[in-house]
Structure formats: C-alpha cells, structure tokens
Amino acid sequence: MDISRSISLHLPSQIEIGKGASAKVGHWAGKGMRIFILAQPITASMVSKLQLSGDVEIFEGIDPEPKDIDLNAAMEAARNFRPDLVVGLGGGSVMDVAKLVAALWNSNQTLDEVVGPNKISGKSSPLALIATTSGTGSESGIRALITNSKTNAKMAVESPFLRADLAVLDPDLTMSLPPAVTAATGVDALAHCVEAFTNINSHPVVDEFARMGMRLAGKFLIRAVQDGADVEARAGMLLASFYGGLCLGPVNTAAGHALAYPLGSHAGLPHGISNAIIFPHVLAFNTPVETAKTKEILNLLGLSECNDQAEVLAQAHSFCTQLGISMSLENYGISSTVLRAWAEEAHGIRRLMDNNPRDMSIDQAEDIYKAAF
Numbered sequence: 001m002d003i004s005r006s007i008s009l010h011l012p013s014q015i016e017i018g019k020g021a022s023a024k025v026g027h028w029a030g031k032g033m034r035i036f037i038l039a040q041p042i043t044a045s046m047v048s049k050l051q052l053s054g055d056v057e058i059f060e061g062i063d064p065e066p067k068d069i070d071l072n073a074a075m076e077a078a079r080n081f082r083p084d085l086v087v088g089l090g091g092g093s094v095m096d097v098a099k100l101v102a103a104l105w106n107s108n109q110t111l112d113e114v115v116g117p118n119k120i121s122g123k124s125s126p127l128a129l130i131a132t133t134s135g136t137g138s139e140s141g142i143r144a145l146i147t148n149s150k151t152n153a154k155m156a157v158e159s160p161f162l163r164a165d166l167a168v169l170d171p172d173l174t175m176s177l178p179p180a181v182t183a184a185t186g187v188d189a190l191a192h193c194v195e196a197f198t199n200i201n202s203h204p205v206v207d208e209f210a211r212m213g214m215r216l217a218g219k220f221l222i223r224a225v226q227d228g229a230d231v232e233a234r235a236g237m238l239l240a241s242f243y244g245g246l247c248l249g250p251v252n253t254a255a256g257h258a259l260a261y262p263l264g265s266h267a268g269l270p271h272g273i274s275n276a277i278i279f280p281h282v283l284a285f286n287t288p289v290e291t292a293k294t295k296e297i298l299n300l301l302g303l304s305e306c307n308d309q310a311e312v313l314a315q316a317h318s319f320c321t322q323l324g325i326s327m328s329l330e331n332y333g334i335s336s337t338v339l340r341a342w343a344e345e346a347h348g349i350r351r352l353m354d355n356n357p358r359d360m361s362i363d364q365a366e367d368i369y370k371a372a373f
C-alpha cells in the first residue's frame with residue numbers, strides 16, 4: 001500500500017463531539033433563521049435539546065430505509081417552507097434524506113439526475129447532521145442512499161455538496177436506542193471499517209480511521225448493547241460510527257455490503273441486521289488474501305488472531321450472536337428458493353463487488369447465503 005497515493009477527504013466543516021454537544025446547534029445556527037428539521041417521531045422529541053431559536057418546522061414523515069417517495073414528500077415540504085438551514089436529526093435514514101433536501105430543495109435537479117458520483121451541481125442550504133444512531137456514519141460522509149420504490153434497489157448519490165456544515169455526535173441522543181438497534185447499527189459501523197480496511201482501494205490514511213473504528217467497536221459495542229445508559233460506551237460507538245463514515249467516502253465498502261443489500265430490499269431487514277448476518281462470512285471468505293489484516297481485525301475486536309477460515313467465521317459469528325443478533329436468514333422468514341436470485345443480484349452490484357480483495361463468483365455468493373441460511 002502506497003502512502004503517497006493521492007486521496008480526497010471531505011470532512012464536515014465543524015464537528016461537535018460529546019455529552020451535551022447537541023445544545024451547541026442553536027448557537028451555531030444563530031438567531032432569526034428558518035430551520036427545517038427532518039426527523040422521525042422518536043427523534044422529533046429531541047428537538048428541544050438543540051436549543052434553536054427562529055422559525056422551526058419539523059418534518060417527521062421519514063420511514064426507515066427511505067424511498068424516493070419519502071424524499072419527494074420531504075422535498076415538497078422544504079420547498080413550501082424555504083429554509084435557511086436544513087437539520088437532519090436521526091439515524092442514517094433521516095440524515096440521508098436531509099443531505100439531499102439541503103442540496104436540492106432549491107434546485108432543478110431531480111433525484112434520477114444526481115444518482116452516482118459527483119452529479120450534484122450545488123447546495124440549496126447549509127446542513128447540520130445530528131446522529132441519533134451509531135451505525136451509518138452518514139454525518140461524516142458525502143453519500144446518501146435512497147431506495148427506488150419501483151425496483152427496490154438502493155440508489156447511491158455521492159457528492160461534496162452532501163457534506164455537513166455541522167456534524168454532532170452527542171451520546172445523550174443515542175441512549176434511547178433499544179439493544180437490538182444498538183447491536184445492528186453497531187455492526188454496520190464495524191462493517192464499514194472492516195470493508196474499507198480489506199478493500200482493493202484501501203489507503204494507509206483510511207486504514208487508520210478504520211483501525212480506530214474497529215478498536216472502539218471491539219471495546220464498546222457489547223457494553224452499549226448490555227447497558228444503554230453507559231454513556232462512555234455510547235460515546236465510543238458514535239465515534240466508531242463516525243470513523244466508519246470517514247472510511248466510506250474515499251474507499252467505501254465491498255462484498256459484505258453488496259451481499260447485504262438484497263436482504264434489505266427484498267426481505268425488509270434493517271441495514272444493520274443485513275450486514276451483521278453477512279459480516280462473518282465475508283470476513284472468512286477474504287481471509288486467504290488478507291491474512292495480516294484479518295488477524296489485526298480479530299485482535300482489534302478482542303478476538304483470537306487466526307487465519308483459519310472456519311475459525312474466523314466462528315469467532316466473528318459468535319461476536320455477533322453475543323450482541324443478541326439472530327444470525328440465520330431462515331429466522332427472518334426468508335425462503336431458500338430466493339438465494340440464487342439474490343446471489344445474482346448481489347454479484348451485479350459491481351460498484352461494491354469490484355472493491356472486494358478476493359473475486360467472488362455468483363456460486364460463491366450463493367454459498368455464502370446458503371451458509372447464512
């Protein structure tokens with residue numbers, strides 16, 4: 001890996017970290033602003049923590065794993081309100097919609113025109129992203145993922161115009177996450193770090209972010225699941241998620257996320273659960289070509305270093321089951337008859353599969369689904 005290889009990083013302009021950090025949003029925003037807040041009912045109840053003044057409108061109609069129709073409704077509400085500032089207060093689902101609303105509400109560009117990298121031509125309003133889950137790291141990255149309501153496929157928009165002007169990592173806002181969501185979103189954060197670390201585009205700079213994220217997840221994820229009021233663990237997982245988000249921009253994920261996507265789009269599994277089910281299998285699949293890094297991942301997670309694929313699989317699997325995640329596709333009502341079609345679909349997500357350090361055939365993708373069944 002060449003440390004001199006060029007790389008572009010897009011970081012939020014300002015990052016507020018720590019307990020009570022959300023109270024700084026009001027001062028940052030200033031007085032007399034028209035502030036459009038995207039939220040969900042559960043996160044709308046946290047708006048008072050932001051200490052905003054001015055004319056505030058809350059749009060709380062964003063479903064988890066948002067679709068283009070959710071985005072359209074939010075966009076229409078923003079166009080009617082004409083905000084000076086857009087705030088995303090929620091998990092990845094809310095923050096991704098907020099990013100696109102801030103960029104596009106006052107633009108002629110449609111979603112279809114901006115899917116892919118670097119298609120957005122400007123930004124309509126400044127953007128503040130306040131994370132209430134610790135998983136996607138959407139607040140630190142420049143991507144937004146929206147599901148196509150006709151095809152159920154995830155559409156990825158990537159642009160520097162999706163960068164947050166303010167990102168807030170306040171553990172107080174994640175305390176109410178139930179253990180199951182904490183576990184699933186936490187494995188998503190971990191998967192972002194692992195898949196960027198073992199990626200054909202991996203870069204020494206991003207590897208350091210990934211190491212920090214994996215170390216934090218290894219130390220704090222189980223604690224955050226077992227005791228949601230453990231503020232240190234919550235803060236640690238928000239940082240793990242943030243570092244995972246930093247991995248996504250310049251390097252991105254690989255086969256793990258490609259195999260996870262059909263679970264969400266066809267069976268409705270939450271993004272974090274999908275990733276958790278797939279994670280041990282892809283870690284083991286990649287072990288022969290990533291021997292040193294696999295050992296390092298296991299070490300950072302507090303597991304035993306090894307290069308035996310079956311043992312890597314068993315250890316990563318037990319890491320996830322200890323978090324209370326049900327790791328079998330069958331348990332989610334999925335039929336084995338769909339696995340071939342899903343393998344073909346995942347294999348076709350070349351923007352991610354091409355990043356994988358070991359080439360994966362359709363048969364091998366199907367074998368992974370069968371093993372996870």
Ligand SMILES: NC(=O)c1ccc[n+]([C@@H]2O[C@H](COP(=O)([O-])OP(=O)(O)OC[C@H]3O[C@@H](n4cnc5c(N)ncnc54)[C@H](O)[C@@H]3O)[C@@H](O)[C@H]2O)c1
Nearest residue numbers: 064065091092093132133135136138143145173176177271
């Ligand atoms: N932009 C990116 O780079 C990126 C990366 C990975 C995933 N994503 C996308 O992010 C979405 C998933 O985001 P997520 O995993 O954060 O989940 P989410 O935003 O869908 O939230 C999960 C659930 O937790 C609830 N919730 C959120 N905050 C809560 C809190 N503090 N207390 C209690 N409940 C709370 C939500 O209402 C929801 O029901 C997917 O659409 C995925 O594709 C985006």
Ligand SMILES: [Fe+2]
Nearest residue numbers: 136188192271
């Ligand atoms: Fe993810």
